[in-house]
Amino acid sequence: MKQENNIKTFSRSELCDLVNKIKQWGKELGFQAVGITDTDLSIAEQRFNSWIKHKMHGDMSYMSRHGTKRTRPAELENGTISIISVRMDYFPEDPEHSISLLTQNNKAYIARYSLGRDYHKVVKKRLQKLAKQLEQEIGSFGYRVFTDSAPVLEKPLAEKAGLGWIGKHSNVLQKKTGSWFFLGELYTNLPLPTDEPAVNHCGSCTQCMTVCPTQAIVKPYIVDSRLCISYLTIESKDAIPERLRPLLGNRIYGCDDCQLFCPWNRFSQQTIESDYFARGDLASPELLNLFSWTENEFLKHTEGTAIRRIGHEAWLRNIAVALGNSLSTHPSDSNEIIRALKEKRADSSPLVQEHINWALLQGR
Numbered sequence: 208m209k210q211e212n213n214i215k216t217f218s219r220s221e222l223c224d225l226v227n228k229i230k231q232w233g234k235e236l237g238f239q240a241v242g243i244t245d246t247d248l249s250i251a252e253q254r255f256n257s258w259i260k261h262k263m264h265g266d267m268s269y270m271s272r273h274g275t276k277r278t279r280p281a282e283l284e285n286g287t288i289s290i291i292s293v294r295m296d297y298f299p300e301d302p303e304h305s306i307s308l309l310t311q312n313n314k315a316y317i318a319r320y321s322l323g324r325d326y327h328k329v330v331k332k333r334l335q336k337l338a339k340q341l342e343q344e345i346g347s348f349g350y351r352v353f354t355d356s357a358p359v360l361e362k363p364l365a366e367k368a369g370l371g372w373i374g375k376h377s378n379v380l381q382k383k384t385g386s387w388f389f390l391g392e393l394y395t396n397l398p399l400p401t402d403e404p405a406v407n408h409c410g411s412c413t414q415c416m417t418v419c420p421t422q423a424i425v426k427p428y429i430v431d432s433r434l435c436i437s438y439l440t441i442e443s444k445d446a447i448p449e450r451l452r453p454l455l456g457n458r459i460y461g462c463d464d465c466q467l468f469c470p471w472n473r474f475s476q477q478t479i480e481s482d483y484f485a486r487g488d489l490a491s492p493e494l495l496n497l498f499s500w501t502e503n504e505f506l507k508h509t510e511g512t513a514i515r516r517i518g519h520e521a522w523l524r525n526i527a528v529a530l531g532n533s534l535s536t537h538p539s540d541s542n543e544i545i546r547a548l549k550e551k552r553a554d555s556s557p558l559v560q561e562h563i564n565w566a567l568l569q570g571r
């Protein structure tokens with residue numbers, strides 16, 4: 208915990224007033240929803256352990272490394288008894304444009320969450336402000352802020368805090384706004400009254416499972432990362448398994464299909480955060496242009512975005528696969544693509560060369 212534990216004793220009504228203020232401040236700071244929950248994640252813990260046991264985290268060793276700290280918040284931050292869970296919307300454009308991009312073989316599809324400023328920075332900064340505001344109100348208290356930055360089980364916490372339910376695609380979504388939002392948390396040692404958990408409204412729908420290009424949602428609510436395009440293009444440093452490459456289409460960084468076609472996302476709103484608007488030409492970029500970037504150009508164009516984290520090698524690996532897919536589906540556009548692939552092959556790493564060789568074979 209960041210601060211000494213120095214809290215006075217509050218009455219129930221003082222705590223209720225405090226929660227109302229926290230929610231109000233959260234909204235003023237740009238969070239679309241704020242909820243409170245306790246630290247009991249016992250059901251999620253069993254599900255999480257089963258997911259790890261079945262090795263569905265692939266090579267994300269950070270998911271299995273922390274023992275029970277992820278599922279028992281007080282083991283991660285001593286003294287934690289209440290968690291403030293927040294939601295920040297990020298969808299930057301008209302969803303129809305995103306859907307239409309998926310069918311344009313000369314364009315690249317980049318997950319919509321990553322087109323603007325890296326959310327880790329934006330959400331964390333706002334949460335720090337929320338904590339400071341709370342501190343001004345009640346004096347020093349114990350807290351720590353997170354957004355995808357430590358072993359925290361963000362989705363089950365958000366569901367318990369009433370922010371939305373975990374859908375069959377495993378993301379948190381809400382009836383009025385869909386799922387296009389980030390989550391963040393403020394762990395505290397304050398005995399705050401908790402909100403009611405969200406109720407599941409997936410019903411008999413299985414749309415996300417049907418549209419998933421790689422069938423990564425192996426059962427309702429269970430995503431096998433090893434099949435998920437988000438994992439293959441962002442988290443994995445290795446070769447993309449050959450049998451999955453044709454299924455990636457033009458998705459070169461992350462994937463949104465399970466959300467793009469979810470009926471509840473019909474009601475989603477475009478974000479009001481200009482930080483999440485697409486930088487430069489990232490919203491509908493040409494594959495060949497992105498493939499031509501040198502490492503320095505890659506670093507320059509992706510500065511401040513989450514995309515930068517994958518590095519230039521994985522970037523080229525992913526685009527080579529998309530170019531191969533373009534060759535196989537639209538052979539008439541092949542000359543320029545073949546030339547670009549051959550040119551890049553000469554000074555690429557063995558990993559990228561192997562993906563380029565695969566791509567060239569798709570044109571035959």
Ligand code: B12
Nearest residue numbers: 251254258318355361377378379389390428430437461462
């Ligand atoms: C690891 C990780 C990934 C991995 C694994 C995905 C996954 N499903 O876990 C990969 C790289 C594939 C990934 C991809 C994406 N991610 Co991610 N990811 C995480 C991370 C770091 C941990 C998630 C985790 O704990 N997974 C462990 C498994 C066990 O959890 P789970 O799949 O959710 O399983 C739970 C439920 O399904 C449920 N469950 C299981 N069985 C059953 C059965 C029943 C009946 C029920 C009701 C429930 C249930 O219990 C499980 C345990 O809680 C979080 C940040 C964080 N620290 O929480 C972000 C996070 C989940 N990711 C996020 C995002 C935005 C994405 C992408 C959309 C990015 C993109 N566009 O490419 C995709 C979505 C892919 C998908 N369909 O899940 C957001 C989601 C926001 C939201 N609205 O929910 C998070 C919360 C980051 C953030 N701070 O905003 N991600």
Ligand code: SF4
Nearest residue numbers: 419435436462464465
């Ligand atoms: S992100 Fe894409 S690959 Fe992953 S589960 Fe969703 S639709 Fe499937």
Ligand code: SF4
Nearest residue numbers: 374375409412415469
């Ligand atoms: S597509 Fe259907 S099943 Fe999947 S999360 Fe949305 S409502 Fe639930």
